[in-house]
Amino acid sequence: MRTHPDITRKPYFMFGRESGKMSLMVASEAPARPVPGPRGLPLLGNLLAFGRDPLAFFSRLRDDYGDVVTWRLGPRRSLFLSRPDHIAELLAAVEQTYEPLEIGWALKQLLGDSVLLSKGADWRRKRALVQPTVRPRHVRTYAATMVDCSTALAGTWRDGQRLDVRREMTRLTQRIVVRTLFGNDLEDDGGRLGDAMAVIQRELATELRGGVNLFLPSWARPPWRRRLLAAVAVVDAEIRRLIDARRSADPADARQDDLLGRLLAARDEDGRALTAREVRDEAVTLWAAGHETTSTTLTWTWLLLARSPDARARLTEELDRVLGGRPPAYEDYERLPWTRQVVKEALRLYPPAWVITAVAGKEAALDGAPVRAGTVMWCSQWATHRDPRWFRDPAAFRPERWDAGAPDVVPDHAWFPFGGGQRTCLGARFALVEATLVLAALAQRFHLEADPHDGVPAVGLLLLPAVPVRATVRAR
Numbered sequence: 001m002r003t004h005p006d007i008t009r010k011p012y013f014m015f016g017r018e019s020g021k022m023s024l025m026v027a028s029e030a031p032a033r034p035v036p037g038p039r040g041l042p043l044l045g046n047l048l049a050f051g052r053d054p055l056a057f058f059s060r061l062r063d064d065y066g067d068v069v070t071w072r073l074g075p076r077r078s079l080f081l082s083r084p085d086h087i088a089e090l091l092a093a094v095e096q097t098y099e100p101l102e103i104g105w106a107l108k109q110l111l112g113d114s115v116l117l118s119k120g121a122d123w124r125r126k127r128a129l130v131q132p133t134v135r136p137r138h139v140r141t142y143a144a145t146m147v148d149c150s151t152a153l154a155g156t157w158r159d160g161q162r163l164d165v166r167r168e169m170t171r172l173t174q175r176i177v178v179r180t181l182f183g184n185d186l187e188d189d190g191g192r193l194g195d196a197m198a199v200i201q202r203e204l205a206t207e208l209r210g211g212v213n214l215f216l217p218s219w220a221r222p223p224w225r226r227r228l229l230a231a232v233a234v235v236d237a238e239i240r241r242l243i244d245a246r247r248s249a250d251p252a253d254a255r256q257d258d259l260l261g262r263l264l265a266a267r268d269e270d271g272r273a274l275t276a277r278e279v280r281d282e283a284v285t286l287w288a289a290g291h292e293t294t295s296t297t298l299t300w301t302w303l304l305l306a307r308s309p310d311a312r313a314r315l316t317e318e319l320d321r322v323l324g325g326r327p328p329a330y331e332d333y334e335r336l337p338w339t340r341q342v343v344k345e346a347l348r349l350y351p352p353a354w355v356i357t358a359v360a361g362k363e364a365a366l367d368g369a370p371v372r373a374g375t376v377m378w379c380s381q382w383a384t385h386r387d388p389r390w391f392r393d394p395a396a397f398r399p400e401r402w403d404a405g406a407p408d409v410v411p412d413h414a415w416f417p418f419g420g421g422q423r424t425c426l427g428a429r430f431a432l433v434e435a436t437l438v439l440a441a442l443a444q445r446f447h448l449e450a451d452p453h454d455g456v457p458a459v460g461l462l463l464l465p466a467v468p469v470r471a472t473v474r475a476r
């Protein structure tokens, strides 16, 4: 771990210590002290301020009240954490002390009981079954698909062509995830599934906007929920058809080198396979978690590069030197440090997942503050990634801050776009390899000259550009 000077200088850490290890104390052992926080309205708490602009709200909590802040989302008592060591401790305690927050009815309709939404023993079983499908040696085989799809896209780009960057990157990452999930089984290249997913994405954003709908009862059927259910039915039918086709195929012909094949072949320690419903849930989750996140990362990366000629020059120099005009391959991931740093820095400034929540399942304490059972714990990648205590000149795009010998020393969990602890993103390696290889394959031949853009994100399930990023393709 690289240690930030501030952490070693100041006695920041006030958790209980046992044999040198940080530990959460039970509330009765904790030295009680009031936790600061903003006043809220009766019943609503701070819901309105949060709903208006959650990113500014979290940054204000940090700046005005400190490292551990109490606030209320409607009736629910919440604690917001912004210090990396607190965040690490929280994420490490998820599954023991804290449980993932149930994020409502809508996501459940799409993802079912997949690894992303399940808890306890059920989660452990599913994580053990799904994780091996994206282990590094399999990512190596998916990397060929990532590069093939990128090279095919590059073949369609022309100098002077105008693009909506996010739409282009989403089409690409969708094609990649569909191919890695289902091989070539989808006749229309996943078009129907893609359309249904676009509807789901839009209606999920409506459901989550402002936080107010999270309190809608599950039986309520406003128009957006009806549209969402219709689109989920399309996804279900399509994936069910694919699973049935695989299952009825001759075992000798059954493909196992894609994610669906690996999910169907997976066995838990008792030798049990996932049921068809469980395979459906995991496949949809890998798809949903696995393409919009990466396409958003790539969109922000192109925008940041367009504004940073120096970073771009270093990128093309590295790509020309290492690849010499040939398409990248999995092995090049390690050979392209600057390309990786560009992606890493884009993930710092614009983390697609901008918040992580967990609920205290039992009484606990954090930094001397009692945490009552039922408290919702929040930490935000946005707020911590832009904290000047951990990142000098935090709003600046500076991939060089990640250079091996750079003076910036970044503490663990000051950069956590993929979360942490046991529930850390299962596809982190997949995503990093994908973003790096896609960028390498495209940027070695083209530069995207972005139109002026304010870089302001819109907050939904992910942090997307609030207005489209449009660009002109420039051949190198």
Ligand code: HEM
Pocket: 091, 115, 116, 117, 127, 134, 285, 286, 287, 289, 290, 291, 293, 294, 297, 351, 352, 353, 356, 417, 418, 419, 420, 421, 422, 423, 424, 425, 426, 427, 428, 430, 431
């Ligand atoms: C830039 C791209 C990505 C970002 C920023 C991202 C971020 C995250 C975050 C923040 C979490 C929650 C971690 C936590 O609660 O501590 C997560 C979980 C997860 N991600 Fe990703 N992710 C990305 C790409 C992917 C990809 C490509 C896949 C699949 C191929 C994937 C699959 C998952 C799954 C299945 C989980 C749930 C893990 C669990 O609860 O055990 N993600 N991701």
